[in-house]
Amino acid sequence: MKPYIMTLLLCAPLLSACNTTESIQPIPGSITYGGQPQMKLTKSPPGSQFQHHFTNQWGQEVEETYIVQPDRSLKLVNRQEMSPPD
Secondary structure, eight states: OHHHHHHHHHHHHHHHHHOOOOOOOOOTTSTTTTSSOSSOOSSSOTTOEEEEEEEOTTSOEEEEEEEEOTTSOEEEEEEEEEOOOO
16 A cells, blocks of 8 residues: 555646646737737637737747637737747
């Protein structure tokens, strides 16, 4: 029975680290940087996704994914940064 307890004690912190609920924070260039946009997306149904492409302050290409919420606000759900061209 001791090996099971040791395994549980070793694996529990690793498994808990996999379940994070931190949200992605907007950066300069993000649609939601500085708050929600003044315009509401009236034609996009809640739950729909779209991407936003921009160049950050370090010259990296950034692609962000947003989801339209039921109240028509935007939720930033993913960000990918590509390295600048050489």
